[in-house]
Amino acid sequence: MHYNQIPFTNRSSAQLYHDYMSTATALVKKLALEQRQDILCEINSHIFEALQQQLPPQLIHDAMPSQLQEILDKLGLPETFIKEMILSTSIAPSIESPRKSVSVPIMLTQGIVNMIYYIIYTLMLIAVFLVVAKFIDPQGVGFFYAPNKFFIFGKLILQHEEALRYEQLGNYFIPAFLFVISGLYYSSTLILKLKKSIPHKL
Amino acid sequence: MNKEFIDKWISQLKKGSLSFVVLGILAYDQEYYGYDLIQEVKKKTAIDIAEGTLYPLLIRLKNEGLVESNWVPQEAGIPRKYYKITKEGQSTFLEMRTYWTSLNQHLTTLTHAL
Numbered sequence: 001m002h003y004n005q006i007p008f009t010n011r012s013s014a015q016l017y018h019d020y021m022s023t024a025t026a027l028v029k030k031l032a033l034e035q036r037q038d039i040l041c042e043i044n045s046h047i048f049e050a051l052q053q054q055l056p057p058q059l060i061h062d063a064m065p066s067q068l069q070e071i072l073d074k075l076g077l078p079e080t081f082i083k084e085m086i087l088s089t090s091i092a093p094s095i096e097s098p099r100k101s102v103s104v105p106i107m108l109t110q111g112i113v114n115m116i117y118y119i120i121y122t123l124m125l126i127a128v129f130l131v132v133a134k135f136i137d138p139q140g141v142g143f144f145y146a147p148n149k150f151f152i153f154g155k156l157i158l159q160h161e162e163a164l165r166y167e168q169l170g171n172y173f174i175p176a177f178l179f180v181i182s183g184l185y186y187s188s189t190l191i192l193k194l195k196k197s198i199p200h201k202l
Numbered sequence: 203m204n205k206e207f208i209d210k211w212i213s214q215l216k217k218g219s220l221s222f223v224v225l226g227i228l229a230y231d232q233e234y235y236g237y238d239l240i241q242e243v244k245k246k247t248a249i250d251i252a253e254g255t256l257y258p259l260l261i262r263l264k265n266e267g268l269v270e271s272n273w274v275p276q277e278a279g280i281p282r283k284y285y286k287i288t289k290e291g292q293s294t295f296l297e298m299r300t301y302w303t304s305l306n307q308h309l310t311t312l313t314h315a316l
Contacts, residue, residue: 003280004279004280006280038283039257041273041281041283042236042257042283043257044280045235045236045237045280045281045282045283046236046237046253046257048278048280049235049236049237049238049280049282050237052278053237057278060278074252074253075252075253075254076252076253076254076255077254078254080252080254081252081254081255081257081258082254084255084257084258085257085258085261087258088258088259088261088262088265089261
């Protein structure tokens, strides 16, 4: 059951009601859908019934902020009593338990996505490290390539002094890596978005 | 007199007896919706509770199987959740009442002896 919002003609009352219900909604978001809606409907019903005691039915929507505030004050801070409601609800066996309800295909998908994310993140850290290293040691860091001789990507060690002649990127090394870093960063945000879009349960 | 201590004691006493009060009100086979039940508690016991505190208690009573609830649609469009006592709730209340009466007698004897 979804709670029917109470429409208020007074803007301050509407804002007050909206803020209260938004706080309540945020507090119950970790509960299972049915329990979440049950709590929100209960609070909404309480507010409406309390208004009915103060005003004739045709004037409920014209409630003044002070009237609504009095009701909300009596009801209490959502952070206080809703947390207790959640705690009480959590004791019931019907609480949503993501660990138990996650299916094997979803776990696998999440695992693969996590792995891709960590690989991208590691490559990004390496790229940042290479840019910093290039600043510190402009000659010794680069992309050294000579067919059948060298394929060195990163920092040269002493034994490969000869390789200095075969550096391929030169002054383009840092711009190229900044481009790579931004590409990896963009990919990691895409992966995060994809991760969020994976349902927690079937 | 230690007012702070007294206030804390009264608050604990109210909180501790609230489930007994709620079951006592529902024991007469009448159904109440949340707001109505709160007003009834206030009227019958003069306990001025923060209204929100009753809802967690109702959830706990429901989890224990002492009360049951159902949503009833209303003309105004905002449904009411009605609570009523279960058979187990009735027998639990009777057990609680027996203990309460006994405790009350002992406390009365104790306080009169002072």
